[in-house]
Amino acid sequence: MALKTGASVLRLNTLRNAAVRYVERVLQLLSTHTRPEVAQNTKYAEFPGAKAPYVTEMKFLNESSYDPIPIYRVLDNSGSVLESREEPSIDKDELVNMYKTMVQLTQMDKILYESQRQGRISFYMTNYGEEGIHVGSAAALSPRDLVFAQYREVGVFLYRGVTVTELINQCYGNHEDPGKGRQMPVHYGNKHFNLVTLSSPLATQMPQAVGAAYALKRQPNNDRCVICYFGDGAASEGDAFAAFNFAATLDCPVILLCRNNGYAISTPTNEQYRGDGIASRGPALGIRTVRVDGTDALAVYNAVKQSREYAIANNKPVLIEAMSYRVGHHSTSDDSTAYRSIEEIQKWTTDESPLHKFKMYLEAKGIWDAEAEKTCLKESRDTVVRTMQEAEKKKRPHWKEMLEDVYYDMPPRIQKQMKQMEEHLKKYPDKYPLDQHQD
Amino acid sequence: MASLVTKKSVLLARLVKNVGDCTKRLSSHFIYYPDNEKPVEGETTKMNMMQAINNAMDLTLKNDPTAVLFGEDVAFGGVFRCALGLQEKYGKDRVFNTPLCEQGIAGFGIGLATAGATAIAEIQFADYIFPAFDQIINEAAKVRYRSGGQFDCGALTIRTPCSAVGHGGLYHSQSPEAFFAHVPGLRVVVPRGPITAKGLLLSCIREKDPCVFLEPKILYRSAAEEVPVEDYTIPLGKAQVLREGDAATLIGWGTQVHVLLEVAQIAEEKLGVKCDVIDLQSILPWDEDTVCNSVKKTGRCLIAHEAPLTSGFGAELAATIQEECFLHLEAPISRVTGWDAPFPHVFEPFYLPDKWRCYQSLTEMLNY
Numbered sequence: 147m148a149l150k151t152g153a154s155v156l157r158l159n160t161l162r163n164a165a166v167r168y169v170e171r172v173l174q175l176l177s178t179h180t181r182p183e184v185a186q187n188t189k190y191a192e193f194p195g196a197k198a199p200y201v202t203e204m205k206f207l208n209e210s211s212y213d214p215i216p217i218y219r220v221l222d223n224s225g226s227v228l229e230s231r232e233e234p235s236i237d238k239d240e241l242v243n244m245y246k247t248m249v250q251l252t253q254m255d256k257i258l259y260e261s262q263r264q265g266r267i268s269f270y271m272t273n274y275g276e277e278g279i280h281v282g283s284a285a286a287l288s289p290r291d292l293v294f295a296q297y298r299e300v301g302v303f304l305y306r307g308v309t310v311t312e313l314i315n316q317c318y319g320n321h322e323d324p325g326k327g328r329q330m331p332v333h334y335g336n337k338h339f340n341l342v343t344l345s346s347p348l349a350t351q352m353p354q355a356v357g358a359a360y361a362l363k364r365q366p367n368n369d370r371c372v373i374c375y376f377g378d379g380a381a382s383e384g385d386a387f388a389a390f391n392f393a394a395t396l397d398c399p400v401i402l403l404c405r406n407n408g409y410a411i412s413t414p415t416n417e418q419y420r421g422d423g424i425a426s427r428g429p430a431l432g433i434r435t436v437r438v439d440g441t442d443a444l445a446v447y448n449a450v451k452q453s454r455e456y457a458i459a460n461n462k463p464v465l466i467e468a469m470s471y472r473v474g475h476h477s478t479s480d481d482s483t484a485y486r487s488i489e490e491i492q493k494w495t496t497d498e499s500p501l502h503k504f505k506m507y508l509e510a511k512g513i514w515d516a517e518a519e520k521t522c523l524k525e526s527r528d529t530v531v532r533t534m535q536e537a538e539k540k541k542r543p544h545w546k547e548m549l550e551d552v553y554y555d556m557p558p559r560i561q562k563q564m565k566q567m568e569e570h571l572k573k574y575p576d577k578y579p580l581d582q583h584q585d
Numbered sequence: 586m587a588s589l590v591t592k593k594s595v596l597l598a599r600l601v602k603n604v605g606d607c608t609k610r611l612s613s614h615f616i617y618y619p620d621n622e623k624p625v626e627g628e629t630t631k632m633n634m635m636q637a638i639n640n641a642m643d644l645t646l647k648n649d650p651t652a653v654l655f656g657e658d659v660a661f662g663g664v665f666r667c668a669l670g671l672q673e674k675y676g677k678d679r680v681f682n683t684p685l686c687e688q689g690i691a692g693f694g695i696g697l698a699t700a701g702a703t704a705i706a707e708i709q710f711a712d713y714i715f716p717a718f719d720q721i722i723n724e725a726a727k728v729r730y731r732s733g734g735q736f737d738c739g740a741l742t743i744r745t746p747c748s749a750v751g752h753g754g755l756y757h758s759q760s761p762e763a764f765f766a767h768v769p770g771l772r773v774v775v776p777r778g779p780i781t782a783k784g785l786l787l788s789c790i791r792e793k794d795p796c797v798f799l800e801p802k803i804l805y806r807s808a809a810e811e812v813p814v815e816d817y818t819i820p821l822g823k824a825q826v827l828r829e830g831d832a833a834t835l836i837g838w839g840t841q842v843h844v845l846l847e848v849a850q851i852a853e854e855k856l857g858v859k860c861d862v863i864d865l866q867s868i869l870p871w872d873e874d875t876v877c878n879s880v881k882k883t884g885r886c887l888i889a890h891e892a893p894l895t896s897g898f899g900a901e902l903a904a905t906i907q908e909e910c911f912l913h914l915e916a917p918i919s920r921v922t923g924w925d926a927p928f929p930h931v932f933e934p935f936y937l938p939d940k941w942r943c944y945q946s947l948t949e950m951l952n953y
């Protein structure tokens with residue numbers, strides 16, 4: 147967001163030449179508040195709404211008044227560390243775990259997507275292309291940090307320890323689905339792992355995440371933050387602005403992580419917003435902000451780790467814009483070839499694949515090889531297939547679950563309705579799929 | 586991963602076919618009763634409801650140079666493809682994507698209409714209309730009243746897919762008509778199939794009041810009829826009697842009309858009784874005359890809707906009917922509706938006011 151004046155361009159270049167070494171530096175750069183050139187002896191205005199210099203030359207600002215916000219990365223496309231000081235110190239087991247989670251996620255996506263096509267589950271959404279954002283952020287958080295997700299972040303759930311079994315049970319809506327079969331597939335949630343149950347309406351989770359962060363802040367010796375994931379499309383909702391503004395004005399320890407994958411269903415980002423992406427909104431609203439390469443799990447890791455420390459130490463929000471590409475269709479209801487070309491997609495499945503980069507990084511470190519890859523793929527696939535077969539055999543919850551949890555205590559009116567349905571089912575048992583549900 | 590993409594696209598043809606099968610399998614709670622009567626003479630073409638809506642918008646864009654059509658993903662046709670081909674035909678300044686923001690879509694539409702354009706706004710799902718609630722309730726509905734008749738936004742029509750689809754769960758299944766029916770100044774309309782969708786939508790677009798047009802999404806593809814190709818309208822504020830009888834009056838709208846038509850048929854076959862079946866069509870303002878005349882004739886009334894019982898639009902109908910028809914009633918008015926719970930995913934067959942729940946209620950009413 148450095149304003150493009152002679153001075154600031156110079157400043158930027160100096161920084162560039164020095165090759166921005168630390169994320170800290172990037173953050174500094176972004177929060178640098180450069181002012182338009184101002185004549186000497188300038189008088190500063192003291193309006194309650196703005197403390198700024200008076201000028202006599204009228205100057206409009208527009209999107210090209212600012213340099214593009216740079217994209218921080220650690221790895222290049224072949225998985226080599228670009229600047230050794232930027233390499234995070236993550237121990238070997240955790241690195242391997244990060245990669246295995248990505249593989250597991252991809253296998254789950256592949257098989258569940260197909261299973262929807264075969265009519266086994268009613269709906270599915272894949273995460274292809276965004277796996278690095280999931281594991282990079284999840285690994286940098288404490289398991290106790292509270293997560294408010296959108297829907298395309300299931301890698302975070304896996305990394306936290308939610309089992310493939312639990313996720314698949316949710317997709318099938320069987321009696322072991324923690325959500326009791328009430329929501330569509332992929333609407334996961336797990337209280338034990340601090341993963342707030344998803345809801346379909348977009349961006350509603352954003353101000354909620356900010357409120358949750360405020361509550362955490364007020365707890366004695368708080369050492370937790372909240373992370374809120376949202377898409378480039380969701381960022382257009384009124385709730386997104388509310389979240390940014392509340393987070394800033396109410397000093398909330400929340401990480402607002404935008405997954406900018408280029409599309410909201412068929413709508414490309416150039417029809418979603420003008421200006422420099424989602425990141426440019428951060429400084430404008432007084433939020434510390436960084437933009438990272440979302441296909442680089444290590445860059446995401448560094449950004450989230452620093453953001454987390456900063457948020458908790460200062461009770462302040464941080465905005466992260468993780469750039470990526472939605473490789474799969476929006477969902478099983480979508481055919482993205484109606485609005486983008488196969489060639490466009492291809493590039494993001496090869497050079498820019500988060501899995502590919504990370505694998506090469508691990509291989510170069512000598513902690514991964516073809517053999518490990520083969521075993522991992524097989525295990526991941528087998529886990530999903532086996533789990534699916536089991537999930538399919540499990541019955542759906544008892545029909546009465548339909549009317550539970552509406553209120554803490556069921557009001558008499560709903561009790562009456564349950565009775566009515568009970569009587570009705572006695573008269574017409576063969577007209578309802580009772581055999582698919584538990585009795 | 587590379588192979589994945591190509592594989593997916595190769596599979597596509599087969600996949601699309603499967604989706605159709607899936608819908609069938611997962612949502613068989615009603616039989617579609619096509620309209621046989623044409624509202625106007627002349628040439629017809631077989632259209633499903635999606636095509637009929639597309640046709641109505643096509644005619645509007647062709648004949649009204651101020652008309653624009655917009656919403657999330659509308660440029661490529663919208664997620665239900667109702668706007669398919671219209672951007673190619675009328676250009677990007679007339680058929681376009683908006684940013685993902687329902688309050689923006691509604692407010693933008695009010696502004697267009699205020700400044701003399703015809704605005705057709707699409708909200709992707711009725712379940713996602715609530716961010717626009719303020720614009721619709723406090724603004725669209727009240728512009729004319731608060732300006733002493735100087736301004737209005739009657740040229741605004743908000744189209745949105747609603748109701749059960751077999752596997753929509755909480756947020757792709759709701760029928761929010763009653764929320765909007767509580768707001769003087771709005772018109773709320775629900776078609777039951779392609780012919781009514783085209784005629785009612787054209788009425789809404791031309792009507793001098795802002796309209797919320799709720800399209801039962803399960804009918805987009807499953808319902809096909811011989812639809813007149815020329816321009817025609819169906820009057821707003823008027824119900825239609827689709828089947829006649831003297832034993833009871835069955836009232837519904839949208840998909841539920843088809844459930845009630847089947848119930849009336851079952852009642853005739855099993856019980857030898859005939860019922861009036863009324864499609865209310867316009868939820869606000871609604872047709873008291875047609876409804877009350879029918880109930881005065883039959884003495885019994887069953888109202889069915891997918892939305893929850895409490896404060897559903899059936900409550901308004903029942904209250905008015907008992908006021909107007911009290912001395913004619915032979916049995917309490919019966920409401921068969923979704924239960925007082927959010928719309929559930931795997932429990933949908935138990936949640937809906939299906940034909941067996943309606944039929945049971947009807948038999949109880951007849952034996953009262």
Ligand SMILES: Cc1ncc(C[n+]2csc(CCOP(=O)(O)OP(=O)(O)O)c2C)c(N)n1
Nearest residue numbers: 298346347348377378379380409410411713
């Ligand atoms: C309030 C609301 N409006 C519309 C939708 C329908 N919808 C579901 S996902 C989606 C696109 C979201 O795009 P983005 O936020 O960029 O996330 P991505 O799918 O790309 O991960 C839309 C329009 C919704 N779920 N909620």
